[in-house]
Amino acid sequence: MRLTILGCHSATPRTFANPTAQFLEIANQRFLIDCGEGTQTQLRKYHVKFSAVKHVFISHLHGDHYFGLIGLITTFGLHKRTTDLHIYAPAALEEIINLQLKAGKSHLLFKLIFHPLESPKSETIFENDKVRVKTIPLKHRIYTNGFLFEEKPGERRLNIKAIKKHPEIDICDYQNLKNGKNFIQEDGTIIKNKKLTFAPPKPLRYAFCSDTAYKPNIAPIIKDADLLYHEATFLTDREDTAEKTLHSTAAQAGRIAKKGNVNSLIIGHFSSRYKNLNLFIEEAEKYFENVILAASGKVISIDNKTPEKTITLN
Numbered sequence: 001m002r003l004t005i006l007g008c009h010s011a012t013p014r015t016f017a018n019p020t021a022q023f024l025e026i027a028n029q030r031f032l033i034d035c036g037e038g039t040q041t042q043l044r045k046y047h048v049k050f051s052a053v054k055h056v057f058i059s060h061l062h063g064d065h066y067f068g069l070i071g072l073i074t075t076f077g078l079h080k081r082t083t084d085l086h087i088y089a090p091a092a093l094e095e096i097i098n099l100q101l102k103a104g105k106s107h108l109l110f111k112l113i114f115h116p117l118e119s120p121k122s123e124t125i126f127e128n129d130k131v132r133v134k135t136i137p138l139k140h141r142i143y144t145n146g147f148l149f150e151e152k153p154g155e156r157r158l159n160i161k162a163i164k165k166h167p168e169i170d171i172c173d174y175q176n177l178k179n180g181k182n183f184i185q186e187d188g189t190i191i192k193n194k195k196l197t198f199a200p201p202k203p204l205r206y207a208f209c210s211d212t213a214y215k216p217n218i219a220p221i222i223k224d225a226d227l228l229y230h231e232a233t234f235l236t237d238r239e240d241t242a243e244k245t246l247h248s249t250a251a252q253a254g255r256i257a258k259k260g261n262v263n264s265l266i267i268g269h270f271s272s273r274y275k276n277l278n279l280f281i282e283e284a285e286k287y288f289e290n291v292i293l294a295a296s297g298k299v300i301s302i303d304n305k306t307p308e309k310t311i312t313l314n
Helices: 039-045 069-078 092-103 171-178 216-222 236-245 250-259 278-284
Strands: 002-007 021-026 029-035 055-057 085-090 112-117 124-127 131-137 145-151 205-209 227-231 264-268 291-293 299-303 310-313
Touching: 002 039, 002 264, 021 039, 021 145, 021 205, 039 069, 069 085, 069 092, 085 092, 085 124, 092 112, 112 124, 131 205, 131 216, 145 216, 205 216, 216 250, 227 250, 236 250, 250 264, 250 278, 264 278, 278 291
Parallel strands: 029 055, 055 085, 085 112, 205 227, 227 264, 264 291
Antiparallel strands: 002 021, 002 299, 021 029, 124 131, 131 145, 145 205, 299 310
């Protein structure tokens, strides 16, 4: 799993700070999460191919989370894109985008396929044979969702050393073994699959929690996630402001990570009021140990092919 932070600041784009956008690669699937102003520039800057963007997830309709989308779509149009683009977002976004395209008399060679989100409950909004995506209902001033990206269990791995002890097992039997089936010998004797294979790597999970007030009841949804992104707009010195604006503090993000028993926490969406962002790390670490400070261009990779999942930062 590989997560590229394209932008991680709140409200408005600034010279060295971009609004929220992330690019996630998980199980060979690729997803753009939020699309703040300037996202297409960030995609270019951090070498994410436009052709890799096929599914876009928008948490809510505050501008710093979607104002970059119409620009990205029209650029795709100028590039003569023909591949469909799926957009998972609050229902009103379809009307907004279509109005913008109509006003500009823009003609696209590809389809925009909108998947409107309206449910106040967690629901599955995307699923294929490799990945499932669920919403995480959040608490903000308007309808807002986070997203949980889950790998599906992979195939079992062949134990070639054990298989070679049974010459009757042919190469054509390997796929059945990978699928978890036992091997049945000609005399009817069953060789248990677990004696011939290893368990697949444990599936990875990434939870993205966009703008939200402190909401501890999301803990069961994000439970045991390998990586959690949680907004931390303020420090506790402005907890009253966080409460009024339905945002979170770094301390609250740390508490959510602890309640959800996640492996690592990324914090972002920092208010421009703060110049020393290391204070966010210090505050969150009072409640949770493994804290990562989001920064444009930062890449977080997790390898689950080793007994101990390894996380690397670039």
